[in-house]
Amino acid sequence: MTPAILIDVTRCTGCERCVAACIKRNELDPLRAETDRATGVDGLSANRWSTIVQVDRGRFARKSCMHCEEPSCVSACLVGGLTKTDAGPVVYDDSKCIGCRYCMLACPFHIPRYEWDETIPYVRKCDMCFERLQDGQKPACVEACPNEALLFGDRNDLLGVARDRINRDPQYKNHVWGETEFGGTSVLYVSDVDLAGLGWPEHLDNPISALTDPLIHMTPVIGMTVAFGSLGLSWIIRRRMTRASEADGEDGEHDAKS
Amino acid sequence: MPSRSRALKDVLWALALVGLVAGVFRMWFGLGATTHMSDAVPWGLWKVLNMVAGVALSTSGFTIGFLVYVLRLEQFRKYVKPAILLAFLGYGCSMLALLFDIGLPHRFWHPIVMWNEHSFLFEVFWCVLLYFTVTLIELSPSVLEQTRARRIGRWLHRLAFGVVIVGISLSSLHHSSLGSLFLVTPVRLHELWYTSWLPFLFIVSAMGAGMMMLVLVRIVYARLYDPEPVFGPASSGINGIVCQIPGISVDSGGVPERGPEMVRLSKLAIIAASLLGATLALKVVDVARRGAWTGLGQGQWEAWLFGVELLIGLALPIVLVAIPRTRRSPYGLGVASASAAAGLAINRLNVGIFGYLRDAGSFYIPSLTEWAVSVGVVAAAGLAFLFFVENCSIFDERSVVARQPGESLTVLFERWSHVWYAALMSGVHRVTLIAVLVIPLAWILLYPPYSGDNIPTVPVQAATGLDINRATLWLNSDRKGVEVTFAHLDHQNRLGKDSACHLCHHVSMPNDRSTPCSRCHRDMLSATPIFNHAHHEQAVMEKERLSGWHATNRTCGYCHPPGQAKTSDNAKDCFDCHKTDMWLTSAPDSTINLSDACAFREAMHRTCIPCHKDKAQEVKRPNLAECYTCHTSLTPRQLVTGPVTANLER
Numbered sequence: 001m002t003p004a005i006l007i008d009v010t011r012c013t014g015c016e017r018c019v020a021a022c023i024k025r026n027e028l029d030p031l032r033a034e035t036d037r038a039t040g041v042d043g044l045s046a047n048r049w050s051t052i053v054q055v056d057r058g059r060f061a062r063k064s065c066m067h068c069e070e071p072s073c074v075s076a077c078l079v080g081g082l083t084k085t086d087a088g089p090v091v092y093d094d095s096k097c098i099g100c101r102y103c104m105l106a107c108p109f110h111i112p113r114y115e116w117d118e119t120i121p122y123v124r125k126c127d128m129c130f131e132r133l134q135d136g137q138k139p140a141c142v143e144a145c146p147n148e149a150l151l152f153g154d155r156n157d158l159l160g161v162a163r164d165r166i167n168r169d170p171q172y173k174n175h176v177w178g179e180t181e182f183g184g185t186s187v188l189y190v191s192d193v194d195l196a197g198l199g200w201p202e203h204l205d206n207p208i209s210a211l212t213d214p215l216i217h218m219t220p221v222i223g224m225t226v227a228f229g230s231l232g233l234s235w236i237i238r239r240r241m242t243r244a245s246e247a248d249g250e251d252g253e254h255d256a257k258s
Numbered sequence: 259m260p261s262r263s264r265a266l267k268d269v270l271w272a273l274a275l276v277g278l279v280a281g282v283f284r285m286w287f288g289l290g291a292t293t294h295m296s297d298a299v300p301w302g303l304w305k306v307l308n309m310v311a312g313v314a315l316s317t318s319g320f321t322i323g324f325l326v327y328v329l330r331l332e333q334f335r336k337y338v339k340p341a342i343l344l345a346f347l348g349y350g351c352s353m354l355a356l357l358f359d360i361g362l363p364h365r366f367w368h369p370i371v372m373w374n375e376h377s378f379l380f381e382v383f384w385c386v387l388l389y390f391t392v393t394l395i396e397l398s399p400s401v402l403e404q405t406r407a408r409r410i411g412r413w414l415h416r417l418a419f420g421v422v423i424v425g426i427s428l429s430s431l432h433h434s435s436l437g438s439l440f441l442v443t444p445v446r447l448h449e450l451w452y453t454s455w456l457p458f459l460f461i462v463s464a465m466g467a468g469m470m471m472l473v474l475v476r477i478v479y480a481r482l483y484d485p486e487p488v489f490g491p492a493s494s495g496i497n498g499i500v501c502q503i504p505g506i507s508v509d510s511g512g513v514p515e516r517g518p519e520m521v522r523l524s525k526l527a528i529i530a531a532s533l534l535g536a537t538l539a540l541k542v543v544d545v546a547r548r549g550a551w552t553g554l555g556q557g558q559w560e561a562w563l564f565g566v567e568l569l570i571g572l573a574l575p576i577v578l579v580a581i582p583r584t585r586r587s588p589y590g591l592g593v594a595s596a597s598a599a600a601g602l603a604i605n606r607l608n609v610g611i612f613g614y615l616r617d618a619g620s621f622y623i624p625s626l627t628e629w630a631v632s633v634g635v636v637a638a639a640g641l642a643f644l645f646f647v648e649n650c651s652i653f654d655e656r657s658v659v660a661r662q663p664g665e666s667l668t669v670l671f672e673r674w675s676h677v678w679y680a681a682l683m684s685g686v687h688r689v690t691l692i693a694v695l696v697i698p699l700a701w702i703l704l705y706p707p708y709s710g711d712n713i714p715t716v717p718v719q720a721a722t723g724l725d726i727n728r729a730t731l732w733l734n735s736d737r738k739g740v741e742v743t744f745a746h747l748d749h750q751n752r753l754g755k756d757s758a759c760h761l762c763h764h765v766s767m768p769n770d771r772s773t774p775c776s777r778c779h780r781d782m783l784s785a786t787p788i789f790n791h792a793h794h795e796q797a798v799m800e801k802e803r804l805s806g807w808h809a810t811n812r813t814c815g816y817c818h819p820p821g822q823a824k825t826s827d828n829a830k831d832c833f834d835c836h837k838t839d840m841w842l843t844s845a846p847d848s849t850i851n852l853s854d855a856c857a858f859r860e861a862m863h864r865t866c867i868p869c870h871k872d873k874a875q876e877v878k879r880p881n882l883a884e885c886y887t888c889h890t891s892l893t894p895r896q897l898v899t900g901p902v903t904a905n906l907e908r
Contacts (some may be wrong), residue, residue, distance in 0.1 A: 029785070044297070081456020099365075105300055105446075106442040119286070219381055
């Protein structure tokens with residue numbers, strides 16, 4: 001089973017109970033979480049790992065880590081501090097992080113945030129309440145949702161639920177956001193309005209690691225090719241130079257004789 | 259020592275010291291307080307200018323090695339040592355700048371033991387680390403030959419060919435990988451710069467600009483120490499500089515004046531310019547291939563940056579090198595190489611910073627600290643360069659400073675230590691003087707912005723009654739010894755007995771008439787949120803008899819307008835419901851915000867001082883509104899300079 005969250009935008013009332021539960025569960029500073037919503041670019045910050053965004057008139061959607069199936073941040077992190085667990089969530093190990101912030105650059109959804117105010121800062125993002133999942137509980141946001149706008153379950157089951165809702169009710173847009181985006185995500189959205197308000201990038205069907213992986217696997221080949229190419233080139237040139245000087249020498253001798 | 263290099267050294271020392279102060283601030287206060295990087299712009303000046311561009315400008319270490327050791331172009335053998343020195347210092351200063359940039363510098367060694375071979379940054383880290391070692395091995399013979407450890411140097415020198423090949427291989431990997439770093443941002447980087455060709459563009463442009471950098475360094479070295487080989491025999495004096503306008507200045511024979519070295523430098527510049535030409539061609543083809551011209555046509559500011567980058571970094575140097583007159587003039591070549599290096603830096607800044615700003619929706623101008631560290635690190639590398647040039651034979655057969663053969667390492671480094679050791683021993687020295695002037699100046703200039711925002715939490719303790727009737731109250735709210743004895747009963751009687759409560763107790767809790775100050779103003783220094791949301795949900799639910807599955811969720815609309823994000827700004831006014839049970843001194847207006855209570859100290863001062871000032875005029879006792887009227891526990895000195903007055907203004 002791959003745990004996933006399905007977000008039904010038509011059911012979300014924007015009460016922010018999920019956000020409050022997230023703040024409580026992760027022991028974030030509520031005051032900072034509140035002020036960061038106003039000052040941050042999109043409401044997310046190191047003190048606020050999930051937020052509610054108004055995507056259309058009267059339509060709200062929770063914004064948080066998408067827990068991609070093939071995450072760009074995981075392939076980007078040079079020390080392997082971010083991992084896609086078998087249980088679904090993309091989790092962050094702060095004992096490895098060196099603070100290079102490449103994950104923040106690599107994430108197409110702009111999710112990882114940095115503790116800029118700290119002297120010893122770490123990257124912060126939603127971990128789908130990984131410890132709760134291990135205890136067999138739902139993520140805190142799903143549990144807190146009073147309107148069943150957030151559903152937790154197996155990804156394939158949830159895709160079925162999403163398809164079912166779309167087929168039954170014509171008001172839904174015929175698209176499950178997160179089914180194929182960037183190679184698929186573990187957070188899925190169904191909606192009756194366009195979700196551009198979430199600040200997502202334009203649609204790409206392949207995971208970002210598909211752009212870099214083939215290249216990086218060529219690294220040893222390129223390195224060896226260049227090394228042996230240079231060696232070979234140098235050998236050829238040296239031989240030709242030796243021959244040329246020998247020929248010069250012979251010519252010289254010949255000239256001297258004549 | 260020539261006075262010109264002395265003046266340059268003074269400037270470099272000053273810049274390096276400013277950078278040092280800024281670096282200390284960065285370590286002390288953290289990234290957020292000292293830089294303008296943010297969640298929207300996570301990579302700033304240090305990473306992009308010092309690492310990506312700095313490493314790119316140090317390519318000469320491997321390109322000259324390739325020309326000399328592989329292609330056997332013996333005429334460039336003279337440039338091997340300077341190129342290696344340039345690479346060594348370039349990589350060194352990139353790594354130093356990175357130490358300031360990464361959030362947890364004490365963990366810089368983590369990638370050595372913790373591997374993620376899918377990451378291009380991991381590859382760059384390893385290649386840079388290994389290549390830095392390579393340059394160290396390549397450089398050490400030139401340093402060791404000045405010392406008694408000459409034999410180790412000679413032994414290392416024998417490895418040269420193998421080391422050069424390893425260096426070429428590593429360089430070809432990480433110079434392209436620096437471009438591949440940005441391949442992960444297909445949806446964020448502006449279309450003018452994002453292309454799958456980034457690795458090729460990066461390595462080719464870096465090779466060209468890196469060679470140009472070597473040309474520039476050679477010309478600058480000549481200007482500083484030994485003008486004759488480059489600037490020609492007549493230019494050793496001051497007059498030589500004045501009449502050396504490119505292409506115009508001629509000596510009596512009608513031939514532009516120049517030294518014998520210029521022939522070789524021009525050849526190197528031609529190679530560099532052809533690489534820059536290849537970059538230009540690749541770029542034009544790439545943009546046309548992807549149809550990204552639209553961005554240029556729409557007049558976006560990115561298009562201007564792109565144009566500037568092409569013009570300064572590629573077109574201008576190519577043209578200058580193509581014209582024989584400027585190519586053979588040291589000044590023409592100097593301009594060409596400086597513009598190529600600057601253009602490469604602009605290109606890397608575009609790819610690493612500016613290309614993201616449209617997507618990030620915010621702008622980034624590096625802070626003073628970022629500039630200071632960035633420039634300071636380069637200045638320090640410049641100083642090290644001058645040191646090596648003067649003490650080892652880098653450009654010429656013998657070093658600038660004459661040296662007895664067989665001097666030990668300690669002597670070599672004693673010259674280095676001259677800078678502070680001799681300075682401290684023998685009184686006022688140049689560098690000490692610079693340090694004394696510059697460090698405090700940098701401190702003053704850089705310090706102030708970082709004191710804000712970090713207000714500590716100091717819980718407020720309730721006032722204590724000093725007598726049984728609470729006629730006199732003891733206010734020592736943070737228990738830090740700053741106390742006020744407040745004659746409560748006296749104030750009450752003077753102001754109108756039982757009808758006077760509301761004059762000070764400006765807002766009361768529901769069904770209360772004199773809520774104590776500390777009930778809401780719960781922190782000494784920062785504001786406290788006082789609105790209990792959960793309690794209100796419950797109250798509304800009970801009052802409206804809401805029931806069903808999610809009764810509390812149905813309460814939202816009671817205060818928040820439908821169809822809008824639920825914030826305290828657009829919620830219903832408190833006094834719409836609390837018409838009778840809450841007291842407010844004046845009519846409710848939009849300025850009073852009941853979701854947060856201001857800091858206790860602010861609240862006290864705002865309540866007492868205006869009233870005391872009015873009374874002071876009324877009863878003609880001018881001292882009634884002075885600090886010491888209430889703060890009897892503070893000494894006059896504390897009252898003048900202490901925290902109270904300072905924060906009162908704020």
